[in-house]
Amino acid sequence: MSLIGILTCVIMFILNTSTNLLKRFCSTSVYKLLKVKEERIKNLRKMALPKSRENPIIMKLDTPEFNALFNDELRSLISIFKEYGYEIRIAGGAVRDLLMGKQPKDLDFATTATPTEMKEMFTTENVRMINVNGEKHGTITPRINDKENFEVTTLRIDVISDGRHAEVQFTTDWLLDSLRRDLTINSMFLGMDGNVYDYFFGYDDLKKHRVAFVGKAETRIQEDYLRILRYFRFYGRICPEPNKFDSEAIEAIRNNAHGLADISGERIWIELKQILEGNFAGDIMVTMIENGLGPHIGLPKKPNVSELKRVWNQSGHLKLNAITLLSALLNTVDDAIALNLRIKFSAFERELAIYIVENRAPKLHPKPLMPFQQQILKSISKPANVKKMAVEVLKYNNSPYWEELEKWEIPKFPVSGNLLKERGVEPGRNMGAVMTQLKHFWADNDFNLSVEDLMKELPRVLEVLAEKKKIK
Ligand SMILES: Nc1ccn([C@@H]2O[C@H](COP(=O)(O)OP(=O)(O)OP(=O)(O)O)[C@@H](O)[C@H]2O)c(=O)n1
Numbered sequence: 417m418s419l420i421g422i423l424t425c426v427i428m429f430i431l432n433t434s435t436n437l438l439k440r441f442c443s444t445s446v447y448k449l450l451k452v453k454e455e456r457i458k459n460l461r462k463m464a465l466p467k468s469r470e471n472p473i474i475m476k477l478d479t480p481e482f483n484a485l486f487n488d489e490l491r492s493l494i495s496i497f498k499e500y501g502y503e504i505r506i507a508g509g510a511v512r513d514l515l516m517g518k519q520p521k522d523l524d525f526a527t528t529a530t531p532t533e534m535k536e537m538f539t540t541e542n543v544r545m546i547n548v549n550g551e552k553h554g555t556i557t558p559r560i561n562d563k564e565n566f567e568v569t570t571l572r573i574d575v576i577s578d579g580r581h582a583e584v585q586f587t588t589d590w591l592l593d594s595l596r597r598d599l600t601i602n603s604m605f606l607g608m609d610g611n612v613y614d615y616f617f618g619y620d621d622l623k624k625h626r627v628a629f630v631g632k633a634e635t636r637i638q639e640d641y642l643r644i645l646r647y648f649r650f651y652g653r654i655c656p657e658p659n660k661f662d663s664e665a666i667e668a669i670r671n672n673a674h675g676l677a678d679i680s681g682e683r684i685w686i687e688l689k690q691i692l693e694g695n696f697a698g699d700i701m702v703t704m705i706e707n708g709l710g711p712h713i714g715l716p717k718k719p720n721v722s723e724l725k726r727v728w729n730q731s732g733h734l735k736l737n738a739i740t741l742l743s744a745l746l747n748t749v750d751d752a753i754a755l756n757l758r759i760k761f762s763a764f765e766r767e768l769a770i771y772i773v774e775n776r777a778p779k780l781h782p783k784p785l786m787p788f789q790q791q792i793l794k795s796i797s798k799p800a801n802v803k804k805m806a807v808e809v810l811k812y813n814n815s816p817y818w819e820e821l822e823k824w825e826i827p828k829f830p831v832s833g834n835l836l837k838e839r840g841v842e843p844g845r846n847m848g849a850v851m852t853q854l855k856h857f858w859a860d861n862d863f864n865l866s867v868e869d870l871m872k873e874l875p876r877v878l879e880v881l882a883e884k885k886k887i888k
């Protein structure tokens with residue numbers, strides 16, 4: 417055999433052996449992973465059983481809100497699932513709302529069919545499916561009669577979770593899907609026949625106005641740290657009194673507050689905003705800060721809790737904008753900028769936070785609205801937006817004048833560009849400057865000047881601007 421032949425044989429041998437080793441290694445890891453998953457499912461069920469109800473059907477719902485859901489599209493959806501032998505139920509928040517006598521704003525459905533089974537079924541039935549992105553989490557969205565979309569999610573458990581993303585495993589076990597949900601009040605299912613399935617005493621909690629995690633609070637939080645904020649949001653929605661938090665929940669929240677640091681600003685703001693606009697917002701925010709959430713949601717190291725309490729107690733009844741209340745915790749404009757970097761406000765929200773911090777010291781003036789009215793008309797921002805912000809500052813200070821300012825119609829500046837042109841002002845940047853100067857003069861005179869009065873002022877304005885140009 418030639419040297420090349422020997423070398424080829426050696427290389428082939430090495431390649432073969434390493435490929436086999438790699439195959440063996442991979443299949444052992446996959447095997448291990450599957451084993452871990454199986455074990456986890458067994459354990460989950462075992463752990464859940466003592467705490468869960470043996471017969472989960474607690475009642476048959478027959479309310480106007482429930483009956484109102486049944487239109488032609490929902491009936492078609494139900495009959496498709498029935499024909500193919502899969503179960504489908506309404507899940508989570510909608511069941512909670514219906515049990516509270518409220519019409520849910522959206523419906524989530526849960527099913528025993530896997531996404532593949534649903535896709536096959538809907539394709540055979542000529543039903544178009546939209547939003548394919550949901551599929552890896554088990555959600556298929558059929559569009560029935562080309563009219564209404566329904567989000568249907570396969571029953572699942574979160575096998576591996578890093579607190580933000582979860583690897584899911586599909587199941588046909590309703591109890592396990594109920595167990596992976598955040599709060600007992602959000603863990604119920606509603607059959608299309610009206611049967612309410614409640615494994616974890618969610619309805620009892622709803623009646624008791626108790627917000628508690630399903631099973632172990634710590635486990636539920638570590639599956640998705642956003643649930644910390646969801647806990648507080650639902651507290652505001654469900655509970656009739658402030659400061660009656662579930663002690664296990666609060667302890668788990670305190671120990672896991674750091675997990676919020678990795679949650680995106682957008683998700684944080686969606687929850688936080690609803691907390692701030694809900695019941696007991698001031699008290700809830702204080703509890704959140706006392707339990708260490710502040711730095712993870714963009715608040716300063718030393719948020720001004722006493723200012724928050726003061727503003728909440730004196731102005732909480734005025735339906736403050738979420739940003740207005742939140743700004744009470746900020747000490748400086750820099751704090752507002754840092755907060756915006758963390759939770760990414762809209763342009764108006766960012767402006768409002770800065771405006772509140774800069775303008776909250778009460779303005780003394782014989783005509784209390786005048787400084788605000790002048791600011792509204794002089795500002796480079798949209799006057800309607802500055803007006804909204806000024807109303808918020810007045811509410812922040814519980815000033816009785818906020819309503820008057822809200823009703824105040826922003827007067828129209830009577831001088832037009834055309835008129836200035838007629839009077840010999842060159843169009844362009846210079847005209848903009850003239851207009852601003854005249855506007856300020858008009859605002860400083862309580863918006864009472866006529867076009868004639870303003871035109872009398874024109875030579876002086878032109879002179880001042882010419883002087884300024886010379887100095888430059
Ligand atoms: N972090 C989350 C988000 C949602 N869910 C589950 O998914 C359901 C639907 O979620 P979502 O629509 O976000 O909340 P709702 O409870 O429906 O509340 P809302 O009325 O505000 O939509 C919840 O009821 C809950 O069972 C969860 O367990 N954990």
Ligand SMILES: [Mg+2]
Binds near residue numbers: 509510522
């Ligand atoms: Mg919902």
